[in-house]
Amino acid sequence: MPRTVLDRADAVRALAGVFRRRGFESGSLSVIQQETGIGRGSLYHFFPDGKADMARAVLAQVRAWFDEQVFAPLRTADDAAQAVAAMSQVVEEYFVSRERVCLFAAMTLGEEQETFAREVRAYFADWVGVLAETLRRGGIVESEAADLAVDAVAAIQGGLIMTRALDDDAVFTGIVARTDRRLQAALTRKGMGS
Amino acid sequence: MPRTVLDRADAVRALAGVFRRRGFESGSLSVIQQETGIGRGSLYHFFPDGKADMARAVLAQVRAWFDEQVFAPLRTADDAAQAVAAMSQVVEEYFVSRERVCLFAAMTLGEEQETFAREVRAYFADWVGVLAETLRRGGIVESEAADLAVDAVAAIQGGLIMTRALDDDAVFTGIVARTDRRLQAALTRKGMGS
């Protein structure tokens, strides 16, 4: 049963790839058409409001993925150390297999900054929040858990920048590994050390 | 003696501001003209090769600033701990007063990625290299110094993303402070602990 007709999810997937490679601004309609093989007609059929609609859909898909694969597991975990280790692994795989680009981070630059400010803020605030809560449940005091969580997410995001800049996946892999190690160490000493 | 005529340095300064706010892609000639008050004629007088030339000039200016204010002090310092503390302070001031945007990091996204790949790689490699060398001179073993340096620069870059996303300067300030504290702690224990 060959699928010849696209559905919206296919289009969103293809768009995410283009936006990761090209950026939102420079991913022009012609380029999108060419790289995805999706014609203008289909694009405006699935996304009547044009490029903004496409960006919104892609962001929503990424957000949904993180909700399922990252945030929910952290929330429901009873073993904090194991949950954090799982997060490190899942996040590493995700970004390495997706051009080493976080589309939400990309949205903090340029003009579209304001357009999606709410979604971007929610994504990072939720990530930090759910990680901090997991660390707290693991026995780390509230204030230290919050700092550790912010630092961990920042390290991952900074790792993506460095790994793209130096064009070396090992940079990102190393940063994620050491970030995980730092969180595990904090959980082991239950937030007592400095 | 009122300066009514611009020189190239004025133009570069103004362009840096526009690129930080708008990004390279969306900073169109008309927007640049409008926000800087510099006409097309002047722009193409100073930057005959157009937008690419402007980007190159802005990047070179940022690079020169870091050479002078960050890299050189680290290289010539005899007190590693003090030099690292100075770096933290200077870098924090720099980014807070410049829209919390690192133009080299912005260059790791989108199409222009390849255009300036060499300069971007050099900027980050030099920053990491000079910081690692400073830590090594401070008594930290080579392999650990390299990891610490990569992690520190990544933390700063990730901090910029988080601080823009959460629209809160305190996020960046906190991350820089804790990154500095981590480096100081490593220098104190001379790279012996884990």
Next chain:
DNA sequence: TACACTCTGAACCAATCGGTACAAAGTGAC
């Protein structure tokens, strides 16, 4: 004053932009 030189504004260009319209092709239910 006159001169060489730097800087600037405005008009203009082809190419491309994001977006629209719509007829035709594809698809599943009956």
Next chain:
DNA sequence: GTCACTTTGTACCGATTGGTTCAGAGTGTA
């Protein structure tokens, strides 16, 4: 096969893009 509905390619629109040209204003020197 027919029908309602979804998906698609093509042609097209006005606006804007990055880039060019060039006459002339601004400036320092003598």
